[in-house]
Amino acid sequence: MKKKILAGLLLAGGTMFAAPRIGFGINIGAPAPVVVAAVPPCPGPGYVFIDGYWQLPAGRVVWHDRDHFDRDHFDRDHFDRHIEHFRR
Numbered sequence: 719m720k721k722k723i724l725a726g727l728l729l730a731g732g733t734m735f736a737a738p739r740i741g742f743g744i745n746i747g748a749p750a751p752v753v754v755a756a757v758p759p760c761p762g763p764g765y766v767f768i769d770g771y772w773q774l775p776a777g778r779v780v781w782h783d784r785d786h787f788d789r790d791h792f793d794r795d796h797f798d799r800h801i802e803h804f805r806r
Contacts, residue, residue: 750779757785766790 750772757767765787773780 755785764790
C-alpha cells in the first residue's frame with residue numbers, strides 16, 4: 719500500500735513540471751533614434767531603393783546603413799500568369 723501511495727505521489731509530483739509556461743517581457747526605455755537619409759537620384763529605370771534596417775544584437779539597437787539601389791527582382795510576368803490563383 720505504501721508503495722502505491724509513493725508511486726502516486728511521484729507521478730502527481732512529476733506532472734507539476736510538465737505544465738505549460740508562458741512568459742513575456744516589457745522593455746521601457748528610450749526609443750531608437752530617428753534615422754534621416756536622403757535618397758540619391760535613381761540610376762535608371764528598373765532600379766529600386768533599398769533602405770537600411772534596425773537590428774537588436776545583444777539588447778542593443780543598431781542601425782545598419784545599407785542604403786543602395788538594386789535591380790527590381792520582382793517577376794511581374796510570373797505574377798501576371800498566376801493572378802487568378804491569387805484572386806480566389
